[in-house]
Every structure is written in C-alpha cells, then in structure tokens.
Amino acid sequence: MTLALSALAKKLKAEGFDVVTLTAGEPDFPTPFHIKRAAIKAIEDNFTTYTINAGIAELRKAIADKFKRENNLSFEPSQILVSNGAKHSIYNALKAICNKGDEVIIPAPYWVSYPEMVKLVDATPVIIRTTEENNFKMTPAQLKRAITKKTKALIYCSPSNPTGIVYSRDEIEAIAAVVANADLYVLSDEIYEKVIYDGTEHFSMGAIPAVNDHVITINGVSKAFSMTGWRIGYLGAKKEIVAAAEKVQSQTTSNASSISQHAALAALIGSDIDLNAMTAEFLRRRNFIYDAVTSIKGISCIKPKGAFYVFPNVSHYIGRKVKGKTLKSGDDIAQYLVDEERVVVVPGSGFGAKDYVRISYACSMQELEKAAERLRRGFAKL
Ligand SMILES: Cc1ncc(COP(=O)(O)O)c(C=O)c1O
Known part of the structure; x- marks a missing residue:
C-alpha cells in the first residue's frame, strides 16, 4: 500500500501536478x-x-x-x-x-x-x-x-x-x-x-x-x-x-x-551528532503536523512519541458524499485527498486500521506547511 501510493505520487508529479507526498517510510536526510x-x-x-x-x-x-x-x-x-x-x-x-x-x-x-x-x-x-x-x-x-x-x-x-x-x-x-x-x-x-x-x-x-x-x-x-x-x-x-x-x-x-x-x-x-540533529528536526515537524491535524474538526490523533508518522482517525468523515460518491473508508478518503488536493497519505487499511490514514513527516517543513493547508481545505470541503 505504501509503495503503491508513493508510485501514484511519482506518476502525478511526472504528469506535472504539484503533489505533496506524505508517504515516505524513510528519513529525508543524507547518510552522514x-x-x-x-x-x-x-x-x-x-x-x-x-x-x-x-x-x-x-x-x-x-x-x-x-x-x-x-x-x-x-x-x-x-x-x-x-x-x-x-x-x-x-x-x-x-x-x-x-x-x-x-x-x-x-x-x-x-x-x-x-x-x-x-x-x-x-x-x-x-x-x-x-x-x-x-x-x-x-x-x-x-x-x-x-x-x-x-x-x-x-x-x-x-x-x-x-x-x-x-x-x-x-x-x-x-x-x-x-x-x-x-x-x-x-x-x-x-x-x-x-x-x-x-x-x-x-x-x-x-x-x-x-x-x-x-x-x-x-x-x-x-x-x-x-x-x-x-x-x-x-x-x-x-x-x-x-x-x-x-x-x-x-x-x-x-x-x-x-x-x-x-x-x-x-x-x-561513530558519534550520534547527525542522529541528534535529525531527531530534533523530526520533533519540530511532529509538533507542527500534530497541531495541524488535530485542529481539523472531527479528527482525533494520538501524539506520537517516536518514529516519523502521525496516524489520525478520519472516521468522522466516513460516510460523507463527494460528487455523488460516498467515502466508505480511510482508503476512499486518501483517494479523495489525492484527487481533490493532490496530497498523498497512506490509507490505514494496509496497517489493519481502516478508519485511519498515515501521514509521514519525513519531508521538508515547507512541504508539511503546504500539506497542512491542503488537508485543512480538503476536510473543510467535506
Ligand atoms: C516497523 C518497521 N520494521 C522494519 C522496517 C524495515 O527496515 P529496513 O530498511 O531495515 O529493512 C521498517 C521499514 O519501513 C519498519 O517500518
């Protein structure tokens, strides 16, 4: 599921769309x-x-x-x-x-x-x-x-x-x-x-x-x-x-x-200098995206203590209708976010939790800011 979504994001980018990808399962820092x-x-x-x-x-x-x-x-x-x-x-x-x-x-x-x-x-x-x-x-x-x-x-x-x-x-x-x-x-x-x-x-x-x-x-x-x-x-x-x-x-x-x-x-x-700099940056991003996501009406989210993902509960929006189609699961919501806002998250079903989506913050702060704006707009439209 993760790799499929990453592939979709790449394809859309190649077609010239301005896509924000929040699917990465890897740090976005060079090897020390x-x-x-x-x-x-x-x-x-x-x-x-x-x-x-x-x-x-x-x-x-x-x-x-x-x-x-x-x-x-x-x-x-x-x-x-x-x-x-x-x-x-x-x-x-x-x-x-x-x-x-x-x-x-x-x-x-x-x-x-x-x-x-x-x-x-x-x-x-x-x-x-x-x-x-x-x-x-x-x-x-x-x-x-x-x-x-x-x-x-x-x-x-x-x-x-x-x-x-x-x-x-x-x-x-x-x-x-x-x-x-x-x-x-x-x-x-x-x-x-x-x-x-x-x-x-x-x-x-x-x-x-x-x-x-x-x-x-x-x-x-x-x-x-x-x-x-x-x-x-x-x-x-x-x-x-x-x-x-x-x-x-x-x-x-x-x-x-x-x-x-x-x-x-x-x-x-070797030393942990690079590691410490990386986790400090991840912490900054976690705080930002966690605040952004939990400020969206109806979304709940556990504050993560580790790794580089947030896993919001989007069940509040399941059942909403878009262009005559009902959003039945986190999968449909993830698809809606790609179609409407060009922001790519991973549906929770692949992780055994269909009411959720996974957002990776292993991307730059600028990308995260853009993502937060699009998520806010996307859910507001629902
Ligand atoms: C929970 C978990 N375990 C293991 C791995 C695999 O890591 P590696 O790159 O060492 O194979 C990953 C990678 O995404 C992971 O998320």
Whole structure:
C-alpha cells in the first residue's frame, strides 16, 4: 500500500501536478559523511568479495557491544546475524521458527509487512485489535486471550510504525509476564529505537531475564542513520535461532553487501551528532503536523512519541458524499485527498486500521506547511 501510493505520487508529479507526498517510510536526510567515507574506503581497500554469511566479525562485535551498551542485552557476536535490512532479519527469523499452521500474534495497527511475511512462511497471522483509547497498545489480557496451542510468536514494534506509540518499561514487563508463562517467541522490532521524543525511553523486552531466551531482537541502521538504501539490519537471539536463521540466509541471499557492512560498522561506532540533529528536526515537524491535524474538526490523533508518522482517525468523515460518491473508508478518503488536493497519505487499511490514514513527516517543513493547508481545505470541503 505504501509503495503503491508513493508510485501514484511519482506518476502525478511526472504528469506535472504539484503533489505533496506524505508517504515516505524513510528519513529525508543524507547518510552522514563519516559513514559514506567508510564505504568509499571499503571499496578502495577491496572489501568487495563475499563475507562470512552472518556478517563480518567487527560488525557483529559492534552490534553485540551496542546491544549491551544501549539495550542491556547480552549477546556473543556469534548470536548476531547481519542481513539485508531489518525486513530481511524479520523474515529470516519467521522462516526459522515457523512451521505450517503455526500462529503468529500481531497487534494492529501493525507494520504492513508483518502479516504478509507470516503468510509467506505458511503460518497464520492472529490480529489483536488495539484501541485509540488505550493508545493503540496491546494489553497483557489481550495477549493472553490470543494465545493458543498453535501460537509460535508475537511480533510487535516500539516505537511503532504507523502509530508512533512507544511501550513503557512497565507495559513491556507486564507483557513479558504473559510471555514467560507461555511457549512462544517474541520478535521485538526496534528499528525506530533512536527516533524518539519528549524524553521517552526505549526499553528492550530481551533485557528481562525471565524472557530473554524467548526474544528475538530486531534492529538496523536504516532509520537511525538515514541508511535505508544500504540494506543492513540485524537480529540478536539465542544460539539455536541464530543458527537456523543463518541457514535460511545462507541458502537464499548469503551475506549482506560487504561495503554496506563497513558503512554500518562506522555508523555503530561513530558519534550520534547527525542522529541528534535529525531527531530534533523530526520533533519540530511532529509538533507542527500534530497541531495541524488535530485542529481539523472531527479528527482525533494520538501524539506520537517516536518514529516519523502521525496516524489520525478520519472516521468522522466516513460516510460523507463527494460528487455523488460516498467515502466508505480511510482508503476512499486518501483517494479523495489525492484527487481533490493532490496530497498523498497512506490509507490505514494496509496497517489493519481502516478508519485511519498515515501521514509521514519525513519531508521538508515547507512541504508539511503546504500539506497542512491542503488537508485543512480538503476536510473543510467535506
Ligand atoms: C516497523 C518497521 N520494521 C522494519 C522496517 C524495515 O527496515 P529496513 O530498511 O531495515 O529493512 C521498517 C521499514 O519501513 C519498519 O517500518
């Protein structure tokens, strides 16, 4: 859905329309200079051959150090698998643990790829519906109710795409208490860990001793270091899981790009100056677009604590008529906004929440100002 909308926006732009695109799932900042330099040096030094399947030793050590330093997770470098983006890490992990007929629990709104990847490994997604009133957070009771004999895993992300919510340490501990009494894995997707606001703290479920063997921690360099195109993600887990996921990777893609691995190493051992500047700018934009969206009549929206999306509830406008056609869902509203105002947002249905749309603020402030004006006008006409 996200990519389809981005493609539509590009097409309209190519046709000469003045389109504002709020669909980006990636930071709009260049990769920091010292990371690019490390990649150039890797090429010049001829690090251009296959590497060990699981990733070069220096990078796996840097990841293990990062996990210890920032997340209180204890992994040997041999418990780290470097892959072609966190997306690939998630797929490798699911492929490693799931058998046909297994169930994987996913709280909605979810990242679009989770249910699809679960289906690709012949397992069945089991969706937990969270509510806006509960800040889109799954409760321990909901999780408990969703667990059956067939449950293999839970997959969740915090900070969340699409809602921007962040589970607190207490909330994660309460969920972990359910996990500790059940036979399931947890895929903890922490890709937006660094894009976090208002003094909110990120907490890794794997740091809880009672469940650390259950948790597969997923992360990567795409969002924190503006490195989406470099395709480096990683997971840390107990040895058997890493060994199985490594086999999957070995027979499908082999190692992630040797050059990108050197770039990721520079990212993980380098300074956070660029990251801090990026999150400061994202915070400014979040405040702007959040205020703009919530000032529109009938729209409610949770104030995001992380990532770079707002996820407004547009149900107030569902049922309105435009040119004789009834807007039946967030999908129709997204289409209306493209047709009438040339502003592109992603419908919530792809995230399992049809009354919502996702707005990415990974675009310039000028674009956001233009977008705010068009959204205000578009909804006012309804
Ligand atoms: C929640 C979530 N997990 C994982 C990913 C994948 O990131 P990567 O670029 O590392 O594959 C994304 C990218 O949009 C995401 O939003």
